[in-house]
Amino acid sequence: MTAVRIDILTLFPAHMNEMLHESILGRAAKKGILELNCVQIRDFTTNRQKQVDDYPYGGGWGCVMMAQPLKDCVDSVLETPKSPRTRVIYMSPQGAVFSQDKARELSECYDHLVLVCGHYEGVDERFIEECVDEELSIGDYVLTGGELAAMTVADAVSRLVPGVLSDPACYTGESHWDGLLEYPQYTRPEVWEGRAVPEVLRGGNQAEIDRWRRKKMLERTMDKRPDLLERQKGALSEADALLLAEIEKDRSRMALTEPLAHRPATAADLGDILRIFTGARAFLKRQRVDQWQGDYPNEAVFSADIQRGECHVMTYGGRTAGFFVLSDRPEPAYDALTDGKWRYHALPCCVLHRCAIDGAFGGTGFSDALIAAAEDCARALGAAIMRVDTHRKNKPMQRLLQRHGYAYRGNVAVYAGSGDHDTRRKAFEKALGEAPGGQRT
Numbered sequence: 166m167t168a169v170r171i172d173i174l175t176l177f178p179a180h181m182n183e184m185l186h187e188s189i190l191g192r193a194a195k196k197g198i199l200e201l202n203c204v205q206i207r208d209f210t211t212n213r214q215k216q217v218d219d220y221p222y223g224g225g226w227g228c229v230m231m232a233q234p235l236k237d238c239v240d241s242v243l244e245t246p247k248s249p250r251t252r253v254i255y256m257s258p259q260g261a262v263f264s265q266d267k268a269r270e271l272s273e274c275y276d277h278l279v280l281v282c283g284h285y286e287g288v289d290e291r292f293i294e295e296c297v298d299e300e301l302s303i304g305d306y307v308l309t310g311g312e313l314a315a316m317t318v319a320d321a322v323s324r325l326v327p328g329v330l331s332d333p334a335c336y337t338g339e340s341h342w343d344g345l346l347e348y349p350q351y352t353r354p355e356v357w358e359g360r361a362v363p364e365v366l367r368g369g370n371q372a373e374i375d376r377w378r379r380k381k382m383l384e385r386t387m388d389k390r391p392d393l394l395e396r397q398k399g400a401l402s403e404a405d406a407l408l409l410a411e412i413e414k415d416r417s418r419m420a421l422t423e424p425l426a427h428r429p430a431t432a433a434d435l436g437d438i439l440r441i442f443t444g445a446r447a448f449l450k451r452q453r454v455d456q457w458q459g460d461y462p463n464e465a466v467f468s469a470d471i472q473r474g475e476c477h478v479m480t481y482g483g484r485t486a487g488f489f490v491l492s493d494r495p496e497p498a499y500d501a502l503t504d505g506k507w508r509y510h511a512l513p514c515c516v517l518h519r520c521a522i523d524g525a526f527g528g529t530g531f532s533d534a535l536i537a538a539a540e541d542c543a544r545a546l547g548a549a550i551m552r553v554d555t556h557r558k559n560k561p562m563q564r565l566l567q568r569h570g571y572a573y574r575g576n577v578a579v580y581a582g583s584g585d586h587d588t589r590r591k592a593f594e595k596a597l598g599e600a601p602g603g604q605r606t
Contacts, residue, residue: 168200169199170200173202173204173319176217179203184316186201189324189329198327206238208238218230230285232289232295235292252274252298254301256282256303257302258305272323272325272326282312301314303317345382346382348377379408383409387412418529421481426480429474434485440523442519442521444524445524449556449559453558454556454559459583459586475518479531479534479538487523488519489520498577498579502575502577505573505576508594513548514552515543516553522535533568536565540595550594550597551571551597554593556590566593573592573593
């Protein structure tokens with residue numbers, strides 16, 4: 166494989182060489198993938214003083230770099246004749262603004278880049294006309310010299326050269342590669358200063374991780390660089406369009422600004438409970454989950470829950486926004502657990518049964534508050550263990566439970582009412598804090 170060569174013409178080669186031959190680029194140079202040279206422009210002067218600049222014609226502040234030393238320096242690093250895969254670039258605040266697309270073009274179309282660093286008030290225009298293929302700028306501002314700009318271009322181009330990074334995925338998922346900003350990154354520890362790594366990144370489901378990352382790329386670009394997103398809109402995929410719609414929907418959801426509360430349900434709450442239940446049943450149907458799709462549970466079931474004192478309602482601003490049923494009575498179906506086993510035995514236990522929230526509160530964190538409220542109620546009843554089951558296709562509920570530390574223990578079969586419904590349920594268990602004296606299997 167032919168090495169990609171980058172020559173930087175500068176007045177400060179020693180300092181630049183030191184930087185360019187460190188870390189990733191330095192290792193690539195040692196492997197022969199890159200050839201990085203910093204050439205002293207003063208070595209090509211024709212006077213004893215090594216003078217490379219002089220006063221400008223027409224007057225003005227400062228000095229201008231002379232054409233002759235610059236041209237001779239360029240000539241020294243060029244092949245004769247000049248290869249079509251060589252590009253001479255003058256780093257100039259008047260050039261086109263450098264971008265990731267430009268870095269890709271330079272890495273793909275050229276094997277040899279010559280980056281010229283100007284200084285003082287600039288360079289003799291005749292040198293640009295005679296020797297320079299294009300001018301590049303790294304932003305709309307002026308630096309004291311072109312060295313920082315040249316190193317920026319050299320770094321951005323070099324990391325795209327095959328073999329410099331371990332895998333193309335190291336750069337194809339980064340900011341600007343496809344016109345979007347990169348997703349957030351996290352590392353250990355899992356919780357730092359009270360901030361936890363997002364649960365999806367700890368779940369191990371690569372499809373969900375990829376979807377989350379793409380959504381965050383779109384969301385970050387929308388917030389930080391809307392101009393980039395506007396340029397990309399015509400090129401976004403259908404999947405991206407759906408994610409953008411999802412982001413807009415997330416942001417239109419209600420923001421919780423008041424405390425949440427919970428209390429035992431009364432007969433007067435039955436209408437609200439049935440309303441929320443009906444909405445939850447419709448949601449499950451849209452998700453193609455046949456849980457709650459028959460005649461169970463029904464009004465009589467919820468009435469019995471209320472009479473036993475097992476049904477609780479969640480309220481927000483005086484509005485009933487969710488409910489859950491919590492029982493400390495034995496659950497016979499759980500004695501027939503299959504494909505696994507319960508971890509804790511001989512400990513007081515509560516079972517979380519029917520629960521749902523008003524659809525208007527979706528995405529607000531209300532579901533997390535409901536689980537926390539149910540656990541508080543279980544502790545008040547003296548329970549050390551919480552158990553719960555959910556339909557094997559009810560992924561949102563499974564993710565909610567896993568987010569709160571519930572562990573999958575096996576499968577149970579439950580009564581699902583009349584009709585042809587899947588009675589299989591995934592069973593989960595959680596120790597509510599310390600479980601002293603508990604027997605673990």
